[in-house]
Amino acid sequence: MVNECSSTRFISSSSSSSNLYVANCGPYVGISLDQIQLAFSKFGEVKSVCAADQSGARVVVSFSQESSAKAALEAFDGKPCPYLSGRILHIRYSSILQTSSPSSQVNGFLSVSLEASELQIPGIYLLKDFVSSEEEEELLSAVDCRLWKNLAKRRVQHYGYEFMYETRNVNTKHCLGELPSFLSPILKKISSFPNITDTGSIIIDQLTVNEYPPGVGLSPHIDTHSAFEGFIFSLSLAGPCIMEFRKYSKGSWLPPAIQSTVTRGENPEVIRKALFLPPRSMLLLSGEARYAWHHYIPHHKGDAVRGDFIKRASRRVSFTFRKVRNGPCCCEFSQYCDSQSD
Ligand SMILES: O=C(O)CCC(=O)C(=O)O
Numbered sequence: 001m002v003n004e005c006s007s008t009r010f011i012s013s014s015s016s017s018s019n020l021y022v023a024n025c026g027p028y029v030g031i032s033l034d035q036i037q038l039a040f041s042k043f044g045e046v047k048s049v050c051a052a053d054q055s056g057a058r059v060v061v062s063f064s065q066e067s068s069a070k071a072a073l074e075a076f077d078g079k080p081c082p083y084l085s086g087r088i089l090h091i092r093y094s095s096i097l098q099t100s101s102p103s104s105q106v107n108g109f110l111s112v113s114l115e116a117s118e119l120q121i122p123g124i125y126l127l128k129d130f131v132s133s134e135e136e137e138e139l140l141s142a143v144d145c146r147l148w149k150n151l152a153k154r155r156v157q158h159y160g161y162e163f164m165y166e167t168r169n170v171n172t173k174h175c176l177g178e179l180p181s182f183l184s185p186i187l188k189k190i191s192s193f194p195n196i197t198d199t200g201s202i203i204i205d206q207l208t209v210n211e212y213p214p215g216v217g218l219s220p221h222i223d224t225h226s227a228f229e230g231f232i233f234s235l236s237l238a239g240p241c242i243m244e245f246r247k248y249s250k251g252s253w254l255p256p257a258i259q260s261t262v263t264r265g266e267n268p269e270v271i272r273k274a275l276f277l278p279p280r281s282m283l284l285l286s287g288e289a290r291y292a293w294h295h296y297i298p299h300h301k302g303d304a305v306r307g308d309f310i311k312r313a314s315r316r317v318s319f320t321f322r323k324v325r326n327g328p329c330c331c332e333f334s335q336y337c338d339s340q341s342d
């Protein structure tokens with residue numbers, strides 16, 4: 001049974017137990033949970049195998065009997081494992097850290113949807129193959145000929161208006177000029193995006209290009225309401241990633257890292273959902289998805305997606321198209337709205 005520990009968190013521990021924390025094996029290094037279960041079953045009944053964390057390379061094996069765990073630890077720790085491609089496993093006893101019951105987690109990973117409609121978040125849409133491979137190449141070479149700005153872990157470019165990371169806003173008085181002509185085919189496709197009843201209301205005047213190396217993501221945030229209007233389009237190029245969406249029932253417009261620890265401590269009610277973004281797909285966040293849900297790209301080198309482990313490519317480049325807002329936001333999600341908070 002490899003699907004049973006979705007609601008349990010584990011830590012490495014020195015006291016003996018029937019759970020083993022096993023490092024250096026898992027889907028990220030090409031070893032499935034089923035293979036791990038088979039290898040450890042040589043020492044007794046394995047109740048479950050699941051991810052110890054989101055790395056894809058550390059798992060917890062839970063035996064029915066403590067004696068089986070002891071035998072497996074003695075046989076496998078620090079030696080090449082003949083049943084797992086000769087990998088050297090690093091094994092400790094593990095104890096249960098905490099339990100929670102996120103129904104959307106499988107084997108310790110958040111279950112990832114392939115279709116936006118599965119998420120059941122109003123206002124979120126994903127169009128796959130939004131651009132062809134040729135268009136993808138052209139867009140990438142266009143930005144690669146231009147100047148990148150280095151942030152701590154990723155590179156960015158801004159068109160139309162510069163995004164100021166310190167204030168999470170734009171300086172509306174300083175326009176960088178019209179969006180360049182290499183974007184025209186994409187802007188044209190955006191203007192007839194399905195799912196938007198009034199396509200006449202789609203105006204785009206700002207683009208942020210992000211280049212993420214593997215292992216780099218984006219911290220959870222809601223794009224500042226007062227900075228941008230209600231449609232946020234994000235085109236994924238060159239590589240895939242997953243995007244996680246979080247709704248904090250007691251949240252505010254501030255990013256979770258800035259909210260006081262007291263507020264965070266009182267805020268156990270977070271709904272988490274995840275969506276796989278393949279290269280050449282266009283994501284639209286509108287309505288509730290844009291205004292009330294944080295979006296987040298985990299800082300992973302790969303993502304567990306429906307039983308497969310998908311490595312991040314050498315880079316993912318996203319084009320985020322938005323319309324800069326010129327007055328306060330009057331959305332109906334005032335709890336998450338900086339224009340409607342004091
Ligand atoms: O890379 C992405 O798809 C999202 C970028 C984003 O959320 C942002 O720039 O605010």
Ligand SMILES: [Fe+2]
Binds near residue numbers: 222295
């Ligand atoms: Fe964003």
